[in-house]
Amino acid sequence: AQTVTQSQPEMSVQEAETVTLSCTYDTSESNYYLFWYKQPPSRQMILVIRQEAYKQQNATENRFSVNFQKAAKSFSLKISDSQLGDTAMYFCAFMKPGTYKYIFGTGTRLKVLA
C-alpha cells in the first residue's frame, strides 16, 4: 500500500524568504502522480503543483517548484519569495493513474511572517 509522509507539522518563514516543505512516499508503482495542495484558513483546498512520475523535469508554477527525486521517493515543495498569502496548510498527495483515489500526507502548516 502506498503511504505519504510529511515530517514537518509546522513551519514558518519570513516574508520574501524561501522555504522548502518535505514529502516522502512509498510505492512499488513505476507510474504515478504527485501533488501539492494548499488550504488557506477556512478556504477551499487548491492545487499548487503536479508532477508526473515519468517526467524527469521538475514541475514549476511561478514561485512554486518541486524537487522530485524518484529513486529516493522524495517530492519537496519550494516556495520562493514567500508572501503572506502563502500562509496555509500544505498537503502532499500521491495518486496511481486511473484509481481516482488520492493518498495524502498529514500536512504541514506554513506561516509566513511579516
Add this chain to the structure above:
Amino acid sequence: EAGVTQFPSHSVIEKGQTVTLRCDPISGHDNLYWYRRVMGKEIKFLLHFVKESKQDESGMPNNRFLAERTGGTYSTLKVQPAELEDSGVYFCASSQEMTGSKEKLFFGSGTQLSVL
C-alpha cells in the same frame, strides 16, 4: 464558475445524534469524492461516485455512514448514529472524467464535524 460547495461549514452534535452533510460539485462533473481528515492525521479517502453510482466505497469506516447521490448531482453523507471518533473535517471534491495527465480534483472548503 461556482466551485465545490459544502454545507454546513461547521456542525456540533452530541454522540448518538444524526448529521447529514451536503456537497454540491461543480456543474458537469460526473466524479464526486468524499474524504475525511481526523485531527492531526492524514486526509483519507471515503468513497467515489461516478454520476449516481458508487464506484468505490472502500474507505467508508462502517455502516453508520451512508452516502447518496440521487440524480447524479449533489451528494449527501449521513452519519447515524454519530460517535466521538467521527469528529473531523469532511471534504468533498469533484472532477471531470480523468484521463491521462489531466488528473485534478476541485475541493470544497470542508465541513468541520464535532461530536461531543
